[in-house]
Amino acid sequence: MAVAAGCCLFDTAIGRCGIAWRADGRIAAVQLPETTDARTLARMHRWCGPAPEAVPPASVAGVIGRVQRQLEGEGDTLQDVPLDYEGVGAFQRRVYELARAIPPGQVRTYGELARELGEPGAARAVGQALGANPFAPLVPCHRILAAHGGSGGFSAEGGTRTKLRLLEIEGAPLGPDGPGLFD
Secondary structure: OOOOOEEEEEEEOOEEEEEEEOOOOOEEEEEOOOOOHHHHHHHHHHHHOOOOEOOOOHHHHHHHHHHHHHOOOOOOOOOOOOEOOOOOOHHHHHHHHHHHOOOOOOOEEHHHHHHHOOOOOOHHHHHHHHHOOOOOOOOOHHHEEOHHHOOOOOOOOOHHHHHHHHHHHHOOOOHHHOOOOOO
């Protein structure tokens, strides 16, 4: 694993997130908030190595602003942000690219993504790929649900509650018409 050129924490509507970048501006990792800054950095470093904390270059600062606005409900897909897929397998990359194409406020199931990949029996593999997502929310794994629209799991701090909070921010249908905490 190549160590990222730099990383930093930044405030959002849901807490302090982390971001790491390569020297060429590609994003090496993004981390949703953990319970402490140290835990957020530690979890992010699992994806990008022990990147030094630094002031982000202008291109990364622009991505940070877009993530902040997305987490306030702006609805930016962030699909054009360049990601560094070093160390990400071909299947995972395909899953991440499909997930990135899902507009804010919309959802798919793991099975639907598997079918879109041309691998209808791969719903569990899709879930595993999303569980190892080093780019949340740039790769919006929170928009992927269990069969029949249940919330399914979520590997970020707070688990399903965080997933549902992100969907709520985006205006996705929750409760009787969509996923809920106990689905």
